[in-house]
Amino acid sequence: MIQPNSNEEIILSSNNEITLLNNSNNNGEINLNGNDSNETTLPDNNIQSSDINKIDLEDSITNTTNSFSSQTIAIPFVGQVFETWDDVDKYLHEYTWQEKFIVIRTRNDRDPPSERTCRRRTYACDHQDTYGPKKSVILENQRNSKSKRTGCPWHVNINFSKKATVISVTSLNINHNHPLDPMTNTYATKNRTLPEAVEREICFYTAEGNLNATIQCRLLSAKFPNITIYPRDLQNLMQKYKVADRQENDASNLLRQLLTKKTEEPGWEVFWEINRETKSLDKVFWMSPEQVQLWMTYHDVILNDNIHKTNQFNMPLSLFTAIDNHFRTRLVAQALVNDETKETYEWLLTSTLQATNHTPRVFITDSDPGMDAAIDSQYSGVYPLHCIYHIFQNLMRNLKAPLGASYNDFVKDFYLCRNDLSPTGFDVQWNKLITMYPKTANYLNSELYSTGISSTSRVESENAVIKNIPQGRPSLCGLVTILDLRLRDEAQYVNYNEWYHANASAQLSGASAECFPEVDRILKKYLTEEMLSRQRHEIIQSLYYCTIMEIVELSDDKQTEKGYDTQQIHLSSLLEDLPPKDIIITYKVQRRNCVHVNFVIILTDRSHLCTCMLLINFGLICRHFWHIFAIDSNAFFHVTLIPRRWYNNEKIQDLHLDEQPYIKRRDYGETFGLARKAVRSAVKAGSESIYHLKKCLNEWSAEEQRLVRIKDNDKENFNPDQVENPIERRQKGRPAVKHFKSSTENKNSKNKCGKCGTIGHYAPTCNK
Incomplete structure (x- = not known):
């Protein structure tokens, strides 16, 4: 180790050489150009150029600062000069590393914006200044907080005057009023700065992979074993890359992007509304040509749901989904709206009609009253259904507190009423339910009785997929890009699935081909691979059934939904609208070693009905009919019994009727x-x-x-550049927590002031 004299200073150059500068020969000035004859250069023979190239990225970055710890850095003094501000920062970093404390910049004076030359800076210890506590009137609301500020006097004032050619130290105080901790170099925030290569990896994992902190920490530790990454630093960087930059003209860029697509490809459908007062984007609806075709092909069942917190402006994202012939959920339309009122939902449904001119047969929603009212006014003749999951959540939210301990018994009776297969029996159970639980009468009669309760919503899974793709809340244009990627992935899966099965090698013929070879050939010709597999499964299952007798006395299966292969409708309800002359014969079919029975009705027009309702609800011919088809010549099969929506794309195009x-x-x-x-x-x-x-x-x-x-x-006259960003509606305070109050919790909680503790007002309105 080299010990300099009091009038000498050690300068470390970038080529790993140590330069001793003699201040006495330079009249108090230091020559940093490296050409002075009074300089003594000591080369470092321990590091060769070939070895430097072999140093790993992590080692080179981690050990750069540690390489200076073996040399003594001179104490700053008045009159000390530097050539650039970078030299100042480098010197102070090395000196503070040696002395075990952190220096921060507290002053930075520059010239006017035209020049922007830095003239004065003040560097101080991070323990400078004192902490000013914010005390509250109520003692129990005060919390003990800690601060490292102790009023440390250490500081250095550095000046670069306009007439000078070097930067010099004008005044300083190198005394501390606190002990210097040697662990500061390890745990101080300033010294925990991660290398650029590590930050790039974190940005990639966060923005593209949506990986959590635990998985990222494992990957980074394996890739950079010599770098210590603290969880807090990792989470701060992840949050930094999650937050997208707010764009001033995001709404206008969105409309311009959609209108450009519509101009390039006329099949696009784009509708929007602008707030006439604020000139901001109110709502926008769009469909690609592929989505329009999907809607027109699979519009018999449409599902709708809204997602929140998907963009920077908190605009709800409304998604419309359908089920294609591969039994896959497909996104068929999307919209960004400003609220969830009846008028907004009416505008959405009108936009779907203008884009496709096809109304769905069944429309499944999440029990939103505004959507129900819009369906009545815009979708005439459409059968609305509510999602069972949302119905149960609404029951818990609205009835758990009023019913208290009897809520669990109410849920059992409610599901018993819901699962009744007879309309008459349902009415009886419903009236009995209201009589037993009078506190639920208002909610049940106003919210549930007028709606269908029979289906769950597949759109929830689509919501989850889309919401997990972005990081944080992207811009509106970023959200459109995410939806385009989702559409591309859906189409890519379908294309790959069709190619895979079209080029599949020959396979062994199954039981369906052995039992009904001609039927199997027709099914294979028309159906997609997924639907063919499901239909073949029904044919194979028919081998396990037997016909008990021809029906003389009607008797329904009373044990509904308590076992395998149960009825979905009573036979009496199925026969209500059928004239006796239209019925050829009715069979009672039962699975071997099973107590449940189903009934198959053969009609004069060669069609059939079954109490399992598989043909009605799912569009496939059930196993009970296939059993009758094997034993009775009156049973008739034609491929048109299966809905056209399950055909492969080639047959759908051939049979497509405009x-x-x-x-x-x-x-x-x-x-x-x-x-x-x-x-x-x-x-x-x-x-x-x-x-x-x-x-x-x-x-x-x-x-x-x-x-x-x-x-x-x-x-x-529309100009997208004149459209302002949507008005962000941000609620005050902390986001609401999903919590259902129990019967013992106090529901009538009152406001309590945080300053004076008085009940009846908040702290912002407190007069004390």
Whole structure:
């Protein structure tokens, strides 16, 4: 180790050489150019250039600072000079590392913005200044906090005047009022800075892999074994890369991006609304050409749900999903809305009609009253269903506290009522339920009785997949990119699945091909691989059934939903709307060694019905019919018994019927029939009725023309650059916690002031 004299200072250059500068020969000035004759250079022979290239990234970064600890760094003094501010930072870093404390920059004066030259800086110990506590009036609300600020006087003032050519120390105080801890170099935040290579890995794992801190810590420890990564530092960096930059024109960029896609490919459907007062984006709905085709093909069952906290503006993301012929959930439409009111849902449903001109047959939602009202007004003739999961959650939220200890008994009776297979039996059980639990009458009659309760929602899984893709809350354009990636992944899976099964090698013929070879050949020709597998399974299962007798006396299976192969509807309910002349024969089918029975009805038109309801609910021919098909010539099979939605893409295109012209002709016929009926009634009533009819038609025609002109002018004069970002609606305080109060909790809690402790007001409104 080299010990310098009092008038000498050690300068470490970048080429691992130690330079001794003699201050006495330079009249108090230090030459840092490396060309002065008074400099003495001592090369470090322990490190060769070839060895330096072999040093690992982690070792080179970790040991850079430690390499200076073996040399003594001179104490700063007044008049000490430096060439650049980087030299100042480097020197102070090495000196503070030696002395075991941390220095921070407390002053940084620069020239005007045109020059931005730094003129004055003050460096101080991180224990400088004193802590100012924030005391509260109520003692129990105060918390003991700790601070490392002790008013340490250590500081160095450095100046770079306009007339000077070097940077010099003008004043300093090198005394501390606290002990110097040797562990500071290890655990201080400033010394825990991770290398750039490690930060790149963390950014990649966070932004692209969505990995949690535990998994990232394991991967980083394996890749950088010589670098210590503390959990707090890792989590801070993860949060840094999760938060996306807020874009000032995010909404206008979103609309411009969607309109560009619509211009390049006319099949795109984009609808939006702008708030006329704030000029901000209110709602936007879009569908790609592939999504429009999927909706038109699989619109018989559509599922809808909203996701929250998916973007920076907290706009709910509304998703519409369907089930394709591979039994996969497909995203068929999406929208960003500003609220969840009836008017917004009506706008969404109207947008789907304008884009596809097809209404679903069954529409499954999450029991939102606004959506229910919108379905009644926009989707006439659609059968709405509520998700069972959301129904149970609403029961728990609304009825658990009023019922208290009797809630569990109520749930059992509620499910017993829900699972009743007869409408008459359901009404009896429902009235009995309200009589036994009168506290639930208002909620059950107003929320549940008018809706169908029979299905769960597959859209929840789609919500989870989409919500797990982004990190934090992305921008609106980033969210559209995420949805495009999801659509691409769905289409890629379908294409791969079709290619895989089309090029699959020959396989052994199963029991279905042995029993019904011609049927199996037709099924293989028309159905997708997934549906073919499910239909073959039903055929194989039919071998385990037997026919008990031809029905003479009707008797239903009373043990519903308590075992395998139970009925889904009573036979009496199935026969209510069937004339006796349309029934050829009814069979009672039972699985061997099973107590449950099902009934198969063969009709005169060669169709059939079964109490398992598989053909109605799922669209596949059940095992009970296949058993009858094997023993009775009256049982008839045709591929059209299976819905077209389960056919492969080739057969769907061959059999595809353009329903849009038919729908237009039907609407035209219905409207013209109403108009003709109105004209006849008006002529029959007299001239006054004719006058009122003409007046109504003229007013309606003028209003429609006015709306068309407004819409056309808005589209022609629309400029996406004028659209402002949506207004972010952020709730006050801490986010709500999902918590269901028990019967023993106090529901009538009152506001309590945090300052004076008085009940009835909050701290911001406190007058004390």
